[in-house]
Amino acid sequence: MSKETVRKTKMHHSFGDNMLGVVCYIIFALCALVCIYPFYYIFINTISANDLSARGVILFWPKGIHFQNYISALRIDGLFQAAKISVLRTIIGTVGTVGASAFLGFMFTQDNMWHRKLWYRLVVATMYFNAGIIPWYLTMRNLHLTNNFWGYIFPAVVSPFYIILTKTFVESVPKELQEAAQIDGAGIMKIFFRVMLPVIKPIMATVAIFSAVNQWNSFQDTLLLVTDTKLYPLQFILYQYLNQASSLAGLANTNNSASMAAAVATSQTPTSVRMTVTIIVVIPIILVYPIFQRYFVKGIMIGAVKG
Template identity: 50%
Template structure:
């Protein structure tokens, strides 16, 4: 690696220079495109609200204040949604990790009664699903509509994660387990004292994916919680706010000028608030992302070698 670097350092032809300039420009531009929207949202939440309303905040924040963030606590229902989102992320992820580790371990045990059958029974579910309506009917039959458990229980089993854990456990030397079982440890003890600690790297990876999935999901909230707004997730809240804005915009386009002025006014006044809610949902991810990105990348690699 060092060698090639050296070569490039020494022999830069004019062609290389042109290539590098274009290449760097394109990538840095794309990175900016990925980053700018968050920056734009952010400066709009901390700038003077009347300037934001007038569309004056484009590249630099003006009249910096944090009242919008303080004001979030006054929005009805937002606090409960925040708690619901955090609760489902934490509880859902912990249970998913526990189940993936346990099942991943169990399916490596050749002597289990009907192991092959049960493993296939599990894996096949990755390749089909009954469809949205039967799923909804099933959830309502199980009493999981308008019920917090609907966020948790169905997500406990994740065949894909189980396969990842299983593959990982198979790479652990079997001697470790054998010696423990000779010492008289039962299956659960072996799992708890040997397998689980050794699996931590892979479990960390799937934990992060699971947590992001929980934090970001909103269709389950949308479909299952229609009768209980206090169980809406944060993403679902944001969706309803944004939806109002869109409907307003569509109305403005179709309606006359009278509504138009009034509606524009309200919609403009709402902008900083909406963006603040959006920032509140994205900040947790942006905060953990830099520390977690190596796990994310590890995760996709594990997926790639699965085949």
């Protein structure tokens, strides 16, 4: 390739283009800062002197750094059991939702499915019509799903939104793949497991992220269905902490040694309890996102646009 050709292929950027690029980077950096700062603010307050944090003077840099808040929070009764429930409901609920969404999304694209359009419309209709909380609660009670771990799982297995995303993605897959498998004698289940599942991994990862976040953050179902403290998830514990932070701060202090409880800088306050438990609850789900991020972007774009 000659120097003249290389010169022509290079894009010329004017001064205005460069300035526009700089402005865009500044705007993006500010937007990123706005998104990151709340997490940073909460974190630095959890490791700063609690008396300063309670007065709201910790804004940009931690002062009087200590980690007693996390030690005290981990000593509060029920926290590890709540973490276990949250992890179990997130894993089992996500697997169930992804599996059901993948299978139903695939089946709703099959022309030979009995009354396919009717069933699909009935599923979509549930997005717009809701009987309300009281009929839902009565149904759950009649199904013996109150004070039952499976009450967290079964209502979320079939989600119209995830089914629509998966169905749209499946429709973007060339039909020749299924036709070739049918010619080789594969049945509908074999086509689903052997042909479609490896192809629709991006949308499954997208559904997995949505479902995992919803399961991890959910606590309204606990308010309505659960009175057994052994079934409380972390988010419900956080909800209680936000409402009872003063008493919980005293509980955490009594679990510390006398010398630590006497120290003003490390003794628990309502603010320190709220922020510490918030970090404990939020960090795990934040760490999950980077694992699925590359699938998430591809899946959500194809699932939302192609159709």
